[in-house]
Amino acid sequence: MNRRSSISIEVDASNPGQFLACCGLLELADRLWRGAEGWFESRRFRFALPDSVEGSLDLLLEEICKVPMKQVDLEDDYSSPVYVEKPFDLQLDWWMDTRAGGNRLKVWAGTMRSVRIAMAMRAALRDKEFWGESLLNRGMVVFDPEEPDKKVEPYYFDSRRGNNAQSRDIGFATDALQMTTAAYPAVEFLCLVGLQRFRPLPTHKSRVFEYCAWDIPCVPEIAGVMACGLGGTSNAPRYRFENAFRTDQKKHKAFLPATLIGEHS
Secondary structure, three states: OOEEEEEEEEOOOOOHHHHHHHHHHHHHHHHHOOOOEEEEEOOEEEEEEEOOOOOOHHHHHHHHHHOOEEEOOOOOOOOOOEEEOOOOOEEEOHHHOOOOOHHHHOOOOOOOOHHHHHHHHHHHOOOHHHOOOOHHHOOEOOEOOOOOOOEOOOOOOOHHHHOOOOHHHHOOOOOOOOOOOOEOHHHHHHHHHHOOOOOOEEOOOOOEEEEEOOOOOEOHHHHHHHOOOOOOOOOOEEEEEEEEEOOOOOOOEEEOOOEEEEEOO
């Protein structure tokens, strides 16, 4: 099958949220245009699409923004799976996976309404300011689409948030002062999608994971293995990051910036 590269976005692969957001975008692109491949190249993430597909980033984001999403368990606003309807036909529930360890990557807890966050972050992407190659670097204060006067805090997948997650990091508690702070909605929503298939590799240290920014075109089924650094002969960079506690109660977590630890060979 002939292929062509028609989509690319800017990415900082040392930000685990951005890395996994690219994985999520590849997952959705492949479900919309079967056979889509993706790979990391320098500071970009690129897609290869079949020649028969007239695809673009704008078309992909348009479909992502308009597709219905449903809360699967109507009695659980805090941990219910989320179903992304056709043409994607994808149920997000990785945080309930105790067998393969998906639950170890969960960052929210307590009164954080995970479904509300997903809906709000996806709704923010309807602003066409995001529809460009820098979509992962677009920050804004996100509001609840059902209650537009109420802000919605992110999951804390984006390490630009996680690196300043605790009050001691900035000198005061933003919640206590009822301050609004910018989130990166494309990163937060697409990372939620990416983690359904793409799981960073756990290390011997609790809450510390590794991933590999693979550099050869792969469909999601293969890329999910490549992302763990478990397949291929690529000299792609490998990273290590911590899903760290961000509150004194040790419930809520945040992805911290990753450290480059070498190349997979």
